[in-house]
Amino acid sequence: MLEPPLTAYALKPTPLTQPFWDAARERRLVVQHCRTCSKKFFRPEIACPHCRARDWEWVESTGKGTLYSFAVMHRAPSPAFKAPFIFAAIEMDEGWVLFSNLIGLEIEEAEIGMEVEVCFHAVSDELTVPLFRPARR
Amino acid sequence: MKPRPRQAAIVGLYVTKQARRLEGRTELDLLMEAADGALADAALDARDVDGAAIAWPGPGGVPNEVGSWASYFKTPLAFTSEHWSDCAGARGILKAAAAIEAGLCDIVVLGSGTAGQFTSGSVGVGDGIEFADVYGSTAMAQFALVMRRYMHEYGVGPEPFAHVAATIRNHGHVNPEAVMYGAGPYTAADVLASPLIAAPLHRLECALVAEGACAIVLTTLERARDLPHAPVLVLGGGMEFHGAAYANPPLLREMGMMGQEAVKRTFSAAGATPRDVDVFCLYDAVAFEVVRQFEMLGFCRPGEGGAFTAGDRLTLQGDCPTNLDGGILSHSWIGTGQLTLKAIECARQLRGGCGARQVEGAELALATNAGAGARHIEMALFGRA
Ligand SMILES: [Zn+2]
Numbered sequence: 001m002l003e004p005p006l007t008a009y010a011l012k013p014t015p016l017t018q019p020f021w022d023a024a025r026e027r028r029l030v031v032q033h034c035r036t037c038s039k040k041f042f043r044p045e046i047a048c049p050h051c052r053a054r055d056w057e058w059v060e061s062t063g064k065g066t067l068y069s070f071a072v073m074h075r076a077p078s079p080a081f082k083a084p085f086i087f088a089a090i091e092m093d094e095g096w097v098l099f100s101n102l103i104g105l106e107i108e109e110a111e112i113g114m115e116v117e118v119c120f121h122a123v124s125d126e127l128t129v130p131l132f133r134p135a136r137r
Numbered sequence: 138m139k140p141r142p143r144q145a146a147i148v149g150l151y152v153t154k155q156a157r158r159l160e161g162r163t164e165l166d167l168l169m170e171a172a173d174g175a176l177a178d179a180a181l182d183a184r185d186v187d188g189a190a191i192a193w194p195g196p197g198g199v200p201n202e203v204g205s206w207a208s209y210f211k212t213p214l215a216f217t218s219e220h221w222s223d224c225a226g227a228r229g230i231l232k233a234a235a236a237i238e239a240g241l242c243d244i245v246v247l248g249s250g251t252a253g254q255f256t257s258g259s260v261g262v263g264d265g266i267e268f269a270d271v272y273g274s275t276a277m278a279q280f281a282l283v284m285r286r287y288m289h290e291y292g293v294g295p296e297p298f299a300h301v302a303a304t305i306r307n308h309g310h311v312n313p314e315a316v317m318y319g320a321g322p323y324t325a326a327d328v329l330a331s332p333l334i335a336a337p338l339h340r341l342e343c344a345l346v347a348e349g350a351c352a353i354v355l356t357t358l359e360r361a362r363d364l365p366h367a368p369v370l371v372l373g374g375g376m377e378f379h380g381a382a383y384a385n386p387p388l389l390r391e392m393g394m395m396g397q398e399a400v401k402r403t404f405s406a407a408g409a410t411p412r413d414v415d416v417f418c419l420y421d422a423v424a425f426e427v428v429r430q431f432e433m434l435g436f437c438r439p440g441e442g443g444a445f446t447a448g449d450r451l452t453l454q455g456d457c458p459t460n461l462d463g464g465i466l467s468h469s470w471i472g473t474g475q476l477t478l479k480a481i482e483c484a485r486q487l488r489g490g491c492g493a494r495q496v497e498g499a500e501l502a503l504a505t506n507a508g509a510g511a512r513h514i515e516m517a518l519f520g521r522a
Contacts, residue, residue: 043268071281072336087278089386097386099272112289
């Protein structure tokens with residue numbers, strides 16, 4: 001059963017990205033929502049990549065998505081990671097995409113298109129990372 | 138095609154020894170060897186070089202400030218390229234050529250490499266990409282994302298990519314300059330039997346990391362006519378950037394055919410088509426990208442690149458000789474210098490004299506850098522005068 005791979009990380013957030021990490025520490029997944037075109041976008045940007053508007057707000061995501069693609073990492077990129085782990089691209093039902101790790105399943109069970117949901121891994125007092133696991137029915 | 142006024146040409150090139158480790162060498166030491174070597178090849182004097190597009194890692198000068206080369210070339214320099222990626226590969230060459238053609242300078246030395254403790258660092262991921270690093274992102278992992286989605290959507294197995302990896306590695310197998318000279322030969326089965334790195338990628342489908350440097354010299358075609366080697370013209374080029382590299386997930390629907398606009402720009406500038414290309418030096422950090430780029434170039438439809446690259450098509454005997462030096466997979470990966478090595482192999486093939494791997498009568502050669510996983514691509518087309 002795959003577990004959260006990250007054991008330590010010195011996060012260097014910016015004022016733009018801080019709200020995302022603050023929310024994650026409260027076990028909430030947030031995303032920018034454009035008030036002009038009503039679309040969501042990620043990574044954090046000052047201007048909406050869809051319509052260039054700067055009028056946006058952080059909103060809470062449903063946390064539901066599908067596994068768009070994944071790489072099974074048999075070598076840790078640094079000693080801070082426990083291999084093997086799954087590096088994933090998640091496509092959220094709300095139409096935005098992000099990198100994450102897929103946990104809570106065996107490697108062989110990972111499948112493109114499978115439904116996933118957000119969960120959280122507290123790496124340290126400062127850092128909690130949103131991860132994904134198979135969606136519960 | 139009629140040469141442009143002040144048409145830029147490659148007139149000198151040099152590749153240092155490439156190896157997994159070059160004991161006792163620093164990056165700057167290697168860069169100076171490469172610059173001097175390329176200038177000697179061009180029969181030009183270092184004190185005439187008024188354009189520097191060559192990394193300055195220090196020690197000495199100010200690290201990462203390319204103007205530091207003024208003391209080694211000409212003072213004052215008339216042109217510098219400041220960023221690491223502007224000192225390498227198609228991107229660096231196109232900008233240096235544009236500077237020459239615009240009259241900003243006359244002779245440019247371009248180069249980069251990596252070694253020892255004064256390295257300017259690895260390419261792409263790992264330099265603090267906030268929403269990727271915490272998940273263990275690597276360049277290989279991001280290419281693997283595109284590759285797996287490609288395999289899923291088109292119902293393609295791992296064999297075609299393993300075949301391309303084996304083909305390119307077998308080119309390096311017989312290139313005495315290649316870091317992996319003598320390793321192999323490999324079959325697709327050997328590639329698939331190698332350990333999984335970032336599945337679906339196997340170790341033998343991924344580039345190796347080595348040390349070394351390389352440099353080229355560019356000047357005008359007019360000046361080139363008085364120099365010893367047949368000039369290699371920079372006929373055209375193109376670039377695409379789809380946001381910061383490795384920062385957002387590369388989606389197949391956006392990246393599958395990424396580069397088509399750059400292809401159009403490159404070939405329309407040269408008045409040629411991809412089918413006119415005699416020598417392909419394609420980005421092969423992973424073998425999958427070579428397959429994808431033949432689709433991007435219009436040789437086949439999306440999903441058919443594996444069938445297109447089957448058999449001996451990418452060998453010297455085939456109709457699309459590709460990465461005959463062994464590419465990044467087998468010849469060498471030296472930081473951004475790997476991008477320049479693509480152009481150097483193009484230039485060597487166009488000059489002739491590549492020995493056993495020479496494409497007879499080669500007139501057009503294409504170099505590509507980066508690809509789908511990186512969400513950017515640069516390419517340049519070279520030809521004989
Ligand atoms: Zn918007």
